[in-house]
Amino acid sequence: MMLLMMMSLSSPTNIINRHQLLMMLAGLLIIILLQCDCSNGLAQQSTPTTYNYFAYGSNMAISTMMNLRNLSPLASTAAILPAHTLRFNIPGVPLVEPSSASVEPIIDMDKAVDVDTMIERGQLVHGVLYKLTEEDFASVCSTEGVPFAYSLHRCRVIPYSGDGKRAGEACLRKLDDDLNQASNEWGVAAFTLRAAREKWRKGNDIPPSQSYLNVLIRGAKEFALDESYLEKLQLIKAGRTFPGNGLAEEMLRRAEERTR
Numbered sequence: 001m002m003l004l005m006m007m008s009l010s011s012p013t014n015i016i017n018r019h020q021l022l023m024m025l026a027g028l029l030i031i032i033l034l035q036c037d038c039s040n041g042l043a044q045q046s047t048p049t050t051y052n053y054f055a056y057g058s059n060m061a062i063s064t065m066m067n068l069r070n071l072s073p074l075a076s077t078a079a080i081l082p083a084h085t086l087r088f089n090i091p092g093v094p095l096v097e098p099s100s101a102s103v104e105p106i107i108d109m110d111k112a113v114d115v116d117t118m119i120e121r122g123q124l125v126h127g128v129l130y131k132l133t134e135e136d137f138a139s140v141c142s143t144e145g146v147p148f149a150y151s152l153h154r155c156r157v158i159p160y161s162g163d164g165k166r167a168g169e170a171c172l173r174k175l176d177d178d179l180n181q182a183s184n185e186w187g188v189a190a191f192t193l194r195a196a197r198e199k200w201r202k203g204n205d206i207p208p209s210q211s212y213l214n215v216l217i218r219g220a221k222e223f224a225l226d227e228s229y230l231e232k233l234q235l236i237k238a239g240r241t242f243p244g245n246g247l248a249e250e251m252l253r254r255a256e257e258r259t260r
Contacts, residue, residue: 050074051137052190054081054157056127057101058212058248059140060219068255069143071136078162078223079129080172081155081192082118086125088205088236089195090149097246098239099206101216102150102195115176119169126168126229128219129159129190137191150193158187162224169226207239209246 058064065071083106090100103125118124132140144150160171175186195201213236220230238245 049134051132051134052157052188053130053132053137053140054079054127054155054190054192055130055219056081056086056103056125056192058215058219058252059130060128060223061215061252062219062222063252063256064215064219065130067259068252069139071132071139073130073132073136075131076223077129077159078168078225079127079157079159079188079190080168081125081127081157082115082172083123084125084155085123087195088208089200089203091200091206092208095240095242097209097212097248098241099208100149100212101208102200103153103192104194104201115172119172122228122232124172126220126225127157127192128223129157129188144193145196146193147196149196151196153192153194155190155192156187157190157192162226164221164224164230165227167224167226168229207237209241209248210238211241211244211246211250212248213238214245215248215252 055065059069062073062076065073081103084103085106087102087104088099089102089104092099106123141150141152146152158168158171158175160168162168213233217230217233220233
């Protein structure tokens, strides 16, 4: 999810200015759309409007949200997004930050879901469910490049209190009957982000930098996601970068220094 920041590091000035203008316009568009759609928003129908946002990439790390993006989440917890897979199909800057994470649905939720098979095959994504103000949610969308790099994706997630073991899996199993009934009453309604372009969704993954992966691993540890998922993140093969392992951790470190 470092795409926008990486573009600013490698593009000529005129491209940066054009890119920043597009992002500003996108941010305004998102705010307008959210205001028009607030009656169909997430968890809260009161004023002020709040939104549930499921993060699975670098935004899992609380420092990314608070220090790098200057956001103030109202609440946060570990969560599972069933019937989706973690992808690295958002192109970045080759040899610097080659790619960013995304998610793609792999099972039609209108059909019966075999939870045991889903767990066995790893057909789920663990992450962090944030409750955000309307302003902060719009900021996430604009800084992540919606609708150019990512598009908003409505989903349902299962919150859990992470213990670093199997708490998420246990919560998923408890909802087995509800999932198999294809009910829309299980879990929590949320927004997440998926690749905006069809060719990215259907294309091959691009191995991310080790630095970017380390930020994901940091977030997974902070929220004590299931150990099996943490191991999965740790086993992902990093892509080639030069020099070093990428810039994601350094950018986060600098953001933390600015806020001290």
